[in-house]
Amino acid sequence: MPSVPDKRMTEDEVVAELRDGMTIGIGGWGSRRKPMSLVRAILRSPLRDLTIVSYGGPDLGLLCAAGKVRRAVYGFVSLDTIPLEPHVRAARQDGTVEAMELDEGMLLLGLMAAAWRVPFLPTRAGLGSDLPAVMPELRTVTSPYPGPDGGPGEELVAVPALTLDVALIHLNRADRAGNGQFLGPDLYMDDWMALAAERTYLSCERVVATAELAEAGPFHTQRISRLHVTGVVEAPHGAHFTECSPDYGRDEAFQRHYAATAASPEAWEAFRDRFLAGDERSYQRAVDTWREERG
Amino acid sequence: MSTDAPTRAEVCVVAVAECFRGDGERLCNPIGTIPMIGGRLARETFEPALVMTDGFATFTTTTLPPGTDPYHSEGGRLRIACEVEAWNPYPQMFTVLWNGRRHVMMGASQIDRYGNQNIACIGDWHRPKAQLLGFRGAPGNTINHTTSYWVPNHSPRTFVERVDVVCGVGYDRAAALGPIAARFHEIRRVVSNLGVFDFETPDHRMRVRSVHPGVTIDEIVAATGFELVVPDEVPQTRLPTDAELHLIRHVIDPAGLRAGEVRE
Numbered sequence: 001m002p003s004v005p006d007k008r009m010t011e012d013e014v015v016a017e018l019r020d021g022m023t024i025g026i027g028g029w030g031s032r033r034k035p036m037s038l039v040r041a042i043l044r045s046p047l048r049d050l051t052i053v054s055y056g057g058p059d060l061g062l063l064c065a066a067g068k069v070r071r072a073v074y075g076f077v078s079l080d081t082i083p084l085e086p087h088v089r090a091a092r093q094d095g096t097v098e099a100m101e102l103d104e105g106m107l108l109l110g111l112m113a114a115a116w117r118v119p120f121l122p123t124r125a126g127l128g129s130d131l132p133a134v135m136p137e138l139r140t141v142t143s144p145y146p147g148p149d150g151g152p153g154e155e156l157v158a159v160p161a162l163t164l165d166v167a168l169i170h171l172n173r174a175d176r177a178g179n180g181q182f183l184g185p186d187l188y189m190d191d192w193m194a195l196a197a198e199r200t201y202l203s204c205e206r207v208v209a210t211a212e213l214a215e216a217g218p219f220h221t222q223r224i225s226r227l228h229v230t231g232v233v234e235a236p237h238g239a240h241f242t243e244c245s246p247d248y249g250r251d252e253a254f255q256r257h258y259a260a261t262a263a264s265p266e267a268w269e270a271f272r273d274r275f276l277a278g279d280e281r282s283y284q285r286a287v288d289t290w291r292e293e294r295g
Numbered sequence: 296m297s298t299d300a301p302t303r304a305e306v307c308v309v310a311v312a313e314c315f316r317g318d319g320e321r322l323c324n325p326i327g328t329i330p331m332i333g334g335r336l337a338r339e340t341f342e343p344a345l346v347m348t349d350g351f352a353t354f355t356t357t358t359l360p361p362g363t364d365p366y367h368s369e370g371g372r373l374r375i376a377c378e379v380e381a382w383n384p385y386p387q388m389f390t391v392l393w394n395g396r397r398h399v400m401m402g403a404s405q406i407d408r409y410g411n412q413n414i415a416c417i418g419d420w421h422r423p424k425a426q427l428l429g430f431r432g433a434p435g436n437t438i439n440h441t442t443s444y445w446v447p448n449h450s451p452r453t454f455v456e457r458v459d460v461v462c463g464v465g466y467d468r469a470a471a472l473g474p475i476a477a478r479f480h481e482i483r484r485v486v487s488n489l490g491v492f493d494f495e496t497p498d499h500r501m502r503v504r505s506v507h508p509g510v511t512i513d514e515i516v517a518a519t520g521f522e523l524v525v526p527d528e529v530p531q532t533r534l535p536t537d538a539e540l541h542l543i544r545h546v547i548d549p550a551g552l553r554a555g556e557v558r559e
Contacts, residue, residue, distance in 0.1 A: 029385060055385075074429065075429065075430070075431060075432075076428055076429045076430075076431045077429065078428070083428070084426070084427065084428070088426070089425075089426040092416070092423055092426040093422075093423055093424070093425065093426055095422045101415065101420075101429045101430055102430065103430050103431070103432060103433070103434040103435045104389070104430075104431055104432045104435070105389040105392070105393065105432060105435040106434075106435070108386060108389055123393070123435070124393070124435070124438045124439055124476070124479075125393075125434050125435030125438060125439070126434045126435070126438075127434075127438050127464070127472055127476055127477075128434075128437075128438060128461075128464035128468040128469055128471070128472050128476075128477070128480075129430070129433070129434035129437075129438075129461050129462060129463070129464050129468070130420070130460050130461040130462070131430060131434055134420040134421065134460065147475050148475060148478070149475060151475070154475060154476060155476065183371075183372075183373055184366075184373060185351050185352035185353070185366055185373065185375075185384070186351070186352040186384040186385055187384060187386075188384070188385055188386075189385070189386060192386070216371075217372075217373075245366060245368065245373060246366075246367075246368035246369075246371060246372060246373040246374075247368070247371070248368075
């Protein structure tokens with residue numbers, strides 16, 4: 001049997017591959033299965049001026065709070081149990097971040113267009129709404145085929161390809177070559193993120209032998225192929241404080257603590273100093289200590 | 296069986312359920328507590344073929360109380376405590392909605408006389424006074440399939456002359472697109488804590504369809520920031536039957552979450 005490539009690396013090695021101004025797609029959905037250990041590694045790097053493409057949650061919130069984001073491309077930004085992401089709200093209201101706010105489905109079409117290497121995909125979504133008015137970069141396209149009544153071709157919105165320099169995704173399991181497996185209810189758009197990117201870095205709860213993936217779940221859950229993965233990071237609890245079902249649920253208490261830090265610059269700085277100043281191991285230790293203190 | 300008088304929230308639940316009457320085998324996708332209870336009530340009673348989600352990634356026949364998370368982990372394996380009809384993860388949901396066999400009930404931070412809806416932000420979109428949800432699925436939903444709205448806080452701040460950002464497409468915008476582009480557009484109803492509204496007027500302006508018990512037309516007019524079409528005779532919103540009250544109180548929402556969304 002041929003041996004698969006070994007693509008294992010650390011969070012900091014991934015971030016060393018990133019550059020200022022890059023367009024980075026982040027997998028997961030809201031506050032669910034986010035590659036948070038990779039996000040935390042970006043937070044402690046000097047990277048800046050990033051364009052972040054995300055079904056947004058605390059990934060985008062943290063990156064905005066830390067001043068890493070020039071442009072945010074999203075369908076929504078939510079912490080699920082806290083409907084509005086407070087740091088992203090603040091960034092929008094203070095005008096510190098440029099926004100491309102799409103219909104949720106349009107964002108998927110943009111990733112699909114990038115994945116399939118076509119310049120756009122047509123959709124009815126957006127017609128009649130204010131999306132084209134507030135984002136004039138969204139263009140329309142006229143169908144070359146007759147309309148349903150035999151008349152002229154329909155005019156549709158042309159969602160531009162959202163080509164990513166890099167995608168960051170977090171899965172439950174992967175092998176060392178980057179074959180990834182989700183064990184929760186939903187893959188979200190992680191497969192499209194990986195396909196839309198030049199390079200994808202996959203973090204996971206556990207790196208296992210390829211043969212062990214089939215023991216964790218049916219092969220239908222092995223949805224990410226190493227074809228589209230550049231690096232693999234083993235990151236136990238790497239999605240904390242977001243949900244990583246069925247390995248663990250969302251840390252609601254910690255999420256509330258995080259959300260409260262949007263109340264003042266002092267609260268954010270205290271949070272950053274306590275939890276985000278060191279590496280991933282020190283983050284996990286600081287969270288354990290915080291939990292013990294609360295009793 | 297003696298039954299306490301229906302509450303306003305329970306009247307709203309039934310008004311929501313009525314929005315889905317006649318939908319048949321369609322995805323009934325109400326968002327919010329009272330919409331979810333109303334959708335489940337419709338399926339439990341007069342619209343049994345409706346398809347509904349578990350709130351996450353499946354279609355389920357199980358009548359889940361609002362706010363239920365049916366997923367749990369058992370020895371590291373995902374388990375689900377409901378009867379699954381089909382797996383419907385988010386990417387698939389977009390395919391379902393673009394395909395059209397869906398009736399969504401969304402909220403509205405602002406809604407105008409033609410049913411244009413805003414959930415994105417208050418103020419100028421480029422520099423909002425208050426960032427809200429963003430466009431979410433509203434543009435795609437309204438142009439692809441039937442949509443209704445639930446507004447639990449009817450006031451001149453929610454029923455407005457002009458919405459700050461058009462997320463969900465209303466009838467004037469749909470008319471401007473023309474009959475081909477707008478052929479799947481339908482804003483069926485708006486249910487608020489005060490009454491039920493539709494667009495069954497010649498130019499699709501919002502009309503008072505019924506007034507909830509205990510509410511007057513004058514109150515509704517005063518709470519609305521634009522001119523409503525008010526027919527000469529406005530019926531009262533129908534009361535829940537005893538069987539419906541039993542289902543709402545003991546089967547669908549035994550925890551009484553509906554009271555948290557609408558005050559008496």
